[in-house]
Amino acid sequence: CGPASALLAAELSMPSADGGVLSAFVGKKEDVVRSGRALAVVHGREVVVIHHAGAFYAMDRLCYHAGGPLYLGDIEDVEGRQCIVCPWHKYRITLAEGEGLYQAVDPRDPQRRASWGSKGPKQRTHAVHEESGDLFVTLSDLSLRRESDYYQSEEYQQVMRNAKK
Numbered sequence: 001c002g003p004a005s006a007l008l009a010a011e012l013s014m015p016s017a018d019g020g021v022l023s024a025f026v027g028k029k030e031d032v033v034r035s036g037r038a039l040a041v042v043h044g045r046e047v048v049v050i051h052h053a054g055a056f057y058a059m060d061r062l063c064y065h066a067g068g069p070l071y072l073g074d075i076e077d078v079e080g081r082q083c084i085v086c087p088w089h090k091y092r093i094t095l096a097e098g099e100g101l102y103q104a105v106d107p108r109d110p111q112r113r114a115s116w117g118s119k120g121p122k123q124r125t126h127a128v129h130e131e132s133g134d135l136f137v138t139l140s141d142l143s144l145r146r147e148s149d150y151y152q153s154e155e156y157q158q159v160m161r162n163a164k165k
């Protein structure tokens with residue numbers, strides 16, 4: 001089964017120790033390892049949980065660029081950094097930091113191999129931790145804006161509802 005079928009819509013909230021952090025159970029570790037990724041809703045936020053090369057990552061489900069299905073993207077190594085590649089326009093986004101990478105071409109020397117640069121954090125990432133075989137996602141600090149936030153907003157939901165009318 002593919003990533004899209006691994007939807008874990010049920011949200012089992014877990015109160016945090018400090019009372020302010022938003023965490024939720026997102027699935028059994030063994031299930032996510034087996035499928036490679038899972039979708040979950042964490043306090044109303046749609047995230048994808050990814051297992052890659054022995055590590056777990058979590059980030060917003062839709063791509064910061066134009067709302068593409070990032071959760072379906074392939075994983076690619078870009079100069080030693082593990083990235084998810086958005087299926088729509090092939091943007092590379094680092095799994096660990098949500099950085100948007102780009103390939104710069106020197107117009108004075110177009111034959112030279114393009115080098116990779118960073119646009120900085122664009123896609124919101126979240127922390128994943130395991131407890132006794134259960135995986136939990138803790139949302140990152142929502143006061144620091146990331147471009148992917150728009151695709152989680154009520155404004156975007158309204159745009160989508162209007163488009164269906």
Ligand code: FES
Nearest residue numbers: 063066068086089
């Ligand atoms: S929507 Fe993801 S690269 Fe454009």
